[in-house]
Amino acid sequence: MTIHAWLLLGVYLALLLLAAKPLGSYIAAVMEGRGLALRFGGGIESLLYRLCGVRRDEEMGWLHYALAILLFNVLGALAVYTLQRLQLWLPLNPQGMAHVSPDSSFNTAVSFATNTNWQGYSGESTMSYLTQMLGLTVQNFFSAATGIVVVIALIRSFARHTARTIGNAWVDLTRITLYVLLPIALVYALFLVSQGAIQNFDPYKDVTTLQVTEYDNPKLDAAGQPLKDDKGVAITEPATTQTQTLPMGPVASQEAIKTLGTNGGGFFNANSAHPYENPTPLSNFIQMLSIFLIPAALCLTFGRMVGDMRQGWAVLAAMTLMFVVVAIAAISFEQQGNPLLANLGVDMAAGNMEGKETRFGIAESGLFATITTLASCGAVNAMHDSFTPLGGFVPLWDMMLGEVVFGGVGTGLYGMLVFAVMAVFIAGLMIGRTPEYLGKKIEAHEIKMVSITILVTPFLVLAGTAIAVMTTDGIAGIANPGAHGFSEILYAFTSAANNNGSAFAGLSANTPFYNGLLAVAMWFGRFGVIVPVLALAGGLAAKKRITASAGTMPTHGPLFVVLLIGTVVLVGALNYVPALALGPVVEHLMLYPAH
Amino acid sequence: MKTLLRPAITLFVLLSAITGIVYPLTVTSIAQAVFPGTAAGSLLVRGGKPVGSTLIGQNFAEQKYFWGRPSATSPQPYNGITSGGSNQGPLNPALVAAVKERIETLKAVDPGNQLPIPADLVTASASGLDPHISPAAARYQVARVAAARKLPPEQVAALIDVHTEGRQWGLFGEPRVNVLLLNLTLDDQQGK
Known part of the structure; x- marks a missing residue:
């Protein structure tokens, strides 16, 4: 790491931790129904409840809460699917984008409803402006709100005792959207425009370039498929152009909630590498900050709501420590560059620049890759597929930790609290006492739900990868030969089941096979976790609170932080080391053969 | 329900x-x-006509122009509606072959150049629309551009210094040169 990279990481951490506390307190206030914002927006809120027939003081049990969340998200998926399938007939489609295919629409609908934002399509050549804003932008808000309200329900279950309810899902969803996500996104979107992100509804603009470009244009058959010769090489004909078509659209408004809500689905195919999405190094830094902002703040919301800030700081400390280690690793590996290119006489002082933007360089690309994969964001400002083997190992590993180190908004903290319960359980086994966390006894029901939560995603990842590598449809998508091709598939399923959404994007995933299988992984990776987490919340809320005794393990000190980190890392390693050995590890050994 | x-x-x-x-x-x-x-997209206008955007790179292959990052968009480089990278892995033989070809092209148009070849000049960007190159990549091309335009190299090098942006606020990002703006200035100065 260069001095500049250390400085960048230091400033990032300082600003993140500074911003986390006030925002955490604010979110706690909003979710407990107090504070200035509620008085300010109370009129709109009351009107919404009246129109919806919601009684705000009527709380729900966990099952009722889970059903409400599921229903709301199914509606979201249906809306996104419908908008894509009908977009040619709908307004705000100046480019005349055709209806999207059924399998791609299905994949995208599930992808955006589950906060994954995996993208099999290229935004600028597929989606109308209406689909982007009324379908995708809306789901960026709703899936973020869903994650946050689930963790708020779980926090309440620790804070309450002998209670039958965990909150009102409609009220929670409304408040987090109106008072937290919308105002921050609005200011943030305008900042992005100030840096150069675009925000308009104009048709795409043709400009006359300085020089004529000569290129080989692939010949197409009547069905629009590229023609190939006997050897399978595409047939091309020479062509020239002096026109460049610049894509337009309401980008900044979607970009803001894309990172703030750890969604990650880009307006354009190149995502946050596209200069119209992420124009300057400063916009890049703020994007990185916004990804971790709410996940970090929620740790302190947790501390406040359970009445012991030290509990929140302990969880945040565990996350921060794990983040720093992988961030340093990613930046260092990318800085080393590619020895194969160095052999050709290329000066590798700038590092591995394949698939990276000049304005970001190595430090901001490596840091972004770490942040976006630890949080289940999945936006990218560099192409992970072109990272060095160990540089690409880091994003994969980040996701394999289960998206609990900061993680997605809400999802990260509820995942981490599940690991915290697991950690006290393991500690309890070691010393032979009944484990307890925050005054709640951890018993059979809790451990069952925790186990389901922890095991759902590895099952989806490993089974999905196994199916894909054993079928011709799965193999057909591979872009890079050798071990890297396996990594592409492993990355796709890891990303989908953990609701991340980034990719080793060489994989051709816009096929019925991948669209279908990855959608299944995304759906169950999301709701296969949310439902047991809410069941866990229901059980905990009903328990009596026991007072801490001399035998209670404190869950706010360094010992607990170490235990928590150990649990997260061990579970990740036990699940995935064999698969990782076949992918990036083999590739690294091939890139640096022993002499 | x-x-x-x-x-x-x-x-x-x-x-x-x-x-x-x-x-x-x-x-x-x-x-x-x-x-x-x-x-609206930071558009650049010359003579009433839009000639590009300060944020979106263009393809340059003529000797009199500074060249930008290689672009992996298809079918033509710097295609505004197919943004994306090459997605070639570090061991992919196609990556090594592509970089080799780019080096040969650079050497062919400027055989006397002994400077080290900066990585960003021979590797594809993430967006395929990267408007910038590193100052080293710009300096590497000074001799060729100066010869093609019959300008003193010092004058061309001075222009690079003018167009070099440092780190934003001294901390964020990397120093860089906007290729399209640099080439436009060269054209403007020579009255084209």
């Missing part, structure tokens, strides 16, 4: 209207009032 259906559907529709219509339209109207240039 019935007690859930009404609030679910109504709330979904109302919040969709707020976040999917009111919010983007509010951002658009404020953005276009306060930052009209950037909201």
